[in-house]
Amino acid sequence: MVFKxxxxxxxxxxxxxxxxxxxxxxxxxxxxxxxxxxxxKSDVDNAVKELTAEDLVExxxxxxxxxxxxxxxxxxx
Amino acid sequence: MTEKKTPLLDELETGKWPSFVTEIKRAAVKSEAAGExxxxxxxxxxxxxxxWKHGGIVGVRGYGGGVIGRYVDEPQxxxxxxxxxxxxxxxxxxxxxxTKTLRTVCDIWEKHGSGLTNMHGSxxxxxxxxxxxxxxxxxxxxxxEAGFDLGGSGSCLRTPNxxxxxxxxxxACYDTLEACYNVTNEFMDxxxxxxxxxxxxxxxxGCANDCTSSIARSDCSVIGTWxxxxxIDQDAVKEYVANKFDIQEMVCDxxxxxxxxxxxxxxxxxxxxxxxxRCMHCINMMPKAIRAxxxxxxxxxxxxxxxxxxxxxxxxxxVPFMKMETEDDFEPxxxxxxxxxxxxxxxxxxxERIGETIYRLGMTKFLQGIEVEPVPQMVFRPRxxxxxxxNQDDLDRSGTALDGSKL
Numbered sequence: 001m002v003f004k005x006x007x008x009x010x011x012x013x014x015x016x017x018x019x020x021x022x023x024x025x026x027x028x029x030x031x032x033x034x035x036x037x038x039x040x041k042s043d044v045d046n047a048v049k050e051l052t053a054e055d056l057v058e059x060x061x062x063x064x065x066x067x068x069x070x071x072x073x074x075x076x077x
Numbered sequence: 078m079t080e081k082k083t084p085l086l087d088e089l090e091t092g093k094w095p096s097f098v099t100e101i102k103r104a105a106v107k108s109e110a111a112g113e114x115x116x117x118x119x120x121x122x123x124x125x126x127x128x129w130k131h132g133g134i135v136g137v138r139g140y141g142g143g144v145i146g147r148y149v150d151e152p153q154x155x156x157x158x159x160x161x162x163x164x165x166x167x168x169x170x171x172x173x174x175x176t177k178t179l180r181t182v183c184d185i186w187e188k189h190g191s192g193l194t195n196m197h198g199s200x201x202x203x204x205x206x207x208x209x210x211x212x213x214x215x216x217x218x219x220x221x222e223a224g225f226d227l228g229g230s231g232s233c234l235r236t237p238n239x240x241x242x243x244x245x246x247x248x249a250c251y252d253t254l255e256a257c258y259n260v261t262n263e264f265m266d267x268x269x270x271x272x273x274x275x276x277x278x279x280x281x282x283g284c285a286n287d288c289t290s291s292i293a294r295s296d297c298s299v300i301g302t303w304x305x306x307x308x309i310d311q312d313a314v315k316e317y318v319a320n321k322f323d324i325q326e327m328v329c330d331x332x333x334x335x336x337x338x339x340x341x342x343x344x345x346x347x348x349x350x351x352x353x354x355r356c357m358h359c360i361n362m363m364p365k366a367i368r369a370x371x372x373x374x375x376x377x378x379x380x381x382x383x384x385x386x387x388x389x390x391x392x393x394x395x396v397p398f399m400k401m402e403t404e405d406d407f408e409p410x411x412x413x414x415x416x417x418x419x420x421x422x423x424x425x426x427x428x429e430r431i432g433e434t435i436y437r438l439g440m441t442k443f444l445q446g447i448e449v450e451p452v453p454q455m456v457f458r459p460r461x462x463x464x465x466x467x468n469q470d471d472l473d474r475s476g477t478a479l480d481g482s483k484l
Contacts, residue, residue, distance in 0.1 A: 010148065021332050031422065058134055060134050061133065061232075064232045065232035065233065
């Protein structure tokens with residue numbers, strides 16, 4: 001078993017699927033996104049890395065870190 | 078700002094020790110946020126409850142860690158600390174700075190934030206306490222210009238930390254400063270982009286004195302050790318005797334495995350190397366006479382943490398000895414960490430630390446998952462039997478059951 005977070009450019013197809021999935025939910029863990037869209041976790045992590053840099057996705061910390069579409073979730077009261 | 082009374086906090090300024098209250102009061106001369114912070118804290122002491130909320134969405138573009146959102150629960154009463162976010166900056170290994178760098182940190186922070194710092198936090202980072210949301214990106218940009226980067230927060234690799242190591246300590250069995258720097262640079266994505274069930278920490282200690290408390294406070298402890306025998310300078314031993322140092326009582330009798338013996342007639346100290354657990358007690362007591370062996374490296378342990386889902390854990394040994402001399406020696410460690418994180422990422426529940434996942438699923442499954450062979454050093458706790466068991470496949474292959482009967 002050799003693990004390494006996918007380096008280099010993310011797969012545009014995975015990025016599109018991540019955005020599509022996040023549009024359907026409030027927030028998600030990247031592992032759940034990977035299961036839902038049928039991609040590997042490392043591919044999703046790489047896609048999320050680019051999507052956050054493009055300001056389309058952001059991280060949300062509520063007891064653990066989730067990802068969500070930019071602006072979709074507000075900091076809870 | 079009208080000065081308000083803080084009788085409970087004032088008590089914390091009495092006594093002979095430096096007081097954080099005094100420092101916050103000093104900061105309050107320039108910062109209204111620091112002044113309100115005192116009021117919130119005084120009220121918390123009076124009411125015996127906290128008034129802070131943390132989390133949410135705060136950060137800089139492309140990063141998921143390094144900024145911790147903090148909000149007071151009555152923003153109308155305390156408007157200057159309505160947003161009072163914490164920023165973590167990656168610290169230099171061993172906390173070595175020159176004064177110019179420290180002034181740069183403080184100048185940027187006074188310009189954009191409360192001016193309050195915590196040097197350093199329990200993860201080792203430079204902690205900057207209290208800024209507003211609209212200042213986060215400018216703060217990050219200025220610190221980036223000055224050569225700094227954000228540390229870790231959230232469900233990611235937290236900022237790796239190390240003891241001062243060979244920078245100032247003769248006991249260091251490997252270069253903790255280099256190891257920490259090298260590993261931090263390797264895992265920047267894991268540090269800045271939270272992707273795991275929960276946080277994960279690595280701490281590097283140069284010897285078993287464990288000055289970073291890594292065995293209790295990190296998911297992965299890298300503790301310096303040696304695999305040959307203690308080196309004893311018998312002339313220096315005689316000097317200790319001449320100075321009326323009671324070697325038998327202070328060293329031999331307190332050796333946990335009684336591997337040391339002292340001959341009062343010849344004034345010679347000897348060691349049974351295979352019984353030594355490398356605890357550092359004798360070296361600490363007689364540093365001029367006893368040194369670590371020549372074959373130095375590190376022991377890798379996994380699973381330490383404070384109470385969350387389960388109670389507090391100390392780390393377990395998973396690799397008794399790993400060389401840590403050259404840059405190439407760090408590669409097996411990095412590869413091991415990737416395998417550990419992948420297994421945990423696949424099997425861990427949300428908010429479950431790696432030690433808790435191992436506790437829930439068993440060390441056997443963990444070792445199989447990361448492809449590490451069980452060894453006798455993997456004890457559950459000191460002086461307890463190993464709890465790594467043969468699995469059914471091993472028994473089937475051997476054809477013999479544990480009680481000796483044929484399968």
